[in-house]
Amino acid sequence: MNPLKKLETLSWIDGGHFSQSYLRMIDQTLLPMELKLLDCRTIETVWEAIKMLRVRGAPAIGIAAAYGVCVGLQPLLVDGKQPSETAFFERLKQSCEYLAGSRPTAVNLFWALDRISAKADSLRGKASPVEIADALLTEAKAIHEEDRAICRAIGNYGASLVRDGDSLLTHCNAGGLATADYGTALAVFFAATEQGKKIHVFADETRPLLQGARLTSWELWRRGIDVTLICDSMAALVMRQGKVNAVFVGADRIAANGDAANKIGTYGVAVAAKAHGVPFYVAAPVSTFDLSIADGSFIPIEERDGEEIRCGFGKRTAPAEVRVYNPAFDVTPAELIQGIVTERGIISPVHRESVKHKALNTEL
Numbered sequence: 507m508n509p510l511k512k513l514e515t516l517s518w519i520d521g522g523h524f525s526q527s528y529l530r531m532i533d534q535t536l537l538p539m540e541l542k543l544l545d546c547r548t549i550e551t552v553w554e555a556i557k558m559l560r561v562r563g564a565p566a567i568g569i570a571a572a573y574g575v576c577v578g579l580q581p582l583l584v585d586g587k588q589p590s591e592t593a594f595f596e597r598l599k600q601s602c603e604y605l606a607g608s609r610p611t612a613v614n615l616f617w618a619l620d621r622i623s624a625k626a627d628s629l630r631g632k633a634s635p636v637e638i639a640d641a642l643l644t645e646a647k648a649i650h651e652e653d654r655a656i657c658r659a660i661g662n663y664g665a666s667l668v669r670d671g672d673s674l675l676t677h678c679n680a681g682g683l684a685t686a687d688y689g690t691a692l693a694v695f696f697a698a699t700e701q702g703k704k705i706h707v708f709a710d711e712t713r714p715l716l717q718g719a720r721l722t723s724w725e726l727w728r729r730g731i732d733v734t735l736i737c738d739s740m741a742a743l744v745m746r747q748g749k750v751n752a753v754f755v756g757a758d759r760i761a762a763n764g765d766a767a768n769k770i771g772t773y774g775v776a777v778a779a780k781a782h783g784v785p786f787y788v789a790a791p792v793s794t795f796d797l798s799i800a801d802g803s804f805i806p807i808e809e810r811d812g813e814e815i816r817c818g819f820g821k822r823t824a825p826a827e828v829r830v831y832n833p834a835f836d837v838t839p840a841e842l843i844q845g846i847v848t849e850r851g852i853i854s855p856v857h858r859e860s861v862k863h864k865a866l867n868t869e870l
Contacts, residue, residue: 552574556615676722710775
């Protein structure tokens with residue numbers, strides 16, 4: 507039986523009282539060899555899980571952060587304590603700032619923290635700290651549930667771009683493990699399959715942490731989708747050989763002009779797709795748009811420890827003394843993107859006005 511249908515990537519475990527409940531997640535660093543659940547009972551555990559990619563994917567990071575704030579408030583509410591409003595909001599601020607420092611690129615992290623903070627501010631002076639804490643948990647659960655519906659909508663819109671018999675390519679992991687339910691880029695494949703379309707998917711390994719090999723190929727295989735795993739360096743070749751009809755990837759932040767940040771290597775895939783006349787699509791929720799950033803040059807790019815490359819998964823493949831450049835993301839310019847699939851529809855062509863239209867739900 508498919509474990510993804512039995513276990514959720516993220517879940518809030520009700521312990522009978524706000525202070526006794528906790529966040530549970532799949533530890534994705536151990537997949538596919540081990541399926542282990544991690545219980546996060548402290549905000550430090552949530553921060554570490556986000557930082558170390560135990561939970562990853564922009565939507566899932568946002569959900570984890572929302573629940574993480576609730577975990578961070580728990581010490582003030584143990585044994586029915588009623589903290590002062592000043593102490594409560596100071597702890598709330600500290601928790602949000604702490605979690606915001608876990609990873610810099612995924613805008614959903616900051617979007618979720620801002621939404622939780624705004625909810626608390628709207629109740630300040632109108633409800634007790636205990637009541638506000640309960641309201642914040644309800645808000646976190648709403649973010650979680652909304653993402654399920656968003657994933658399904660993205661999948662349905664994206665499936666309209668897929669023909670029966672298509673062979674598709676994806677980079678990194680944008681499936682159920684990266685979201686609340688169905689994924690973004692992988693949601694397109696799942697929806698197309700549910701519509702009866704026969705498809706094949708090439709999954710890039712996605713070095714250096716192999717999210718494509720460890721997670722995407724595992725998800726697709728478990729769901730019965732025909733998948734072939736390839737090294738990142740093979741993507742251009744399979745396009746040249748005419749084996750790819752379209753590319754679908756996720757995104758961690760999309761600038762106002764449509765430039766999209768995604769896992770390192772995505773830009774190279776987009777360049778290869780353009781060179782070979784293969785349509786390149788980004789699938790992401792509207793919450794991934796950051797209209798405060800004019801273009802991709804302003805998107806903060808996380809740089810990770812060089813040991814991920816010199817000694818990946820405990821196997822040394824380069825001298826410890828060798829310098830390493832290890833950006834976790836790159837930015838694909840809007841002009842290389844055929845369309846952006848959102849829960850509100852498909853943005854195509856991709857430019858500043860079309861992005862604004864969908865992100866703000868306004869008329870062009």
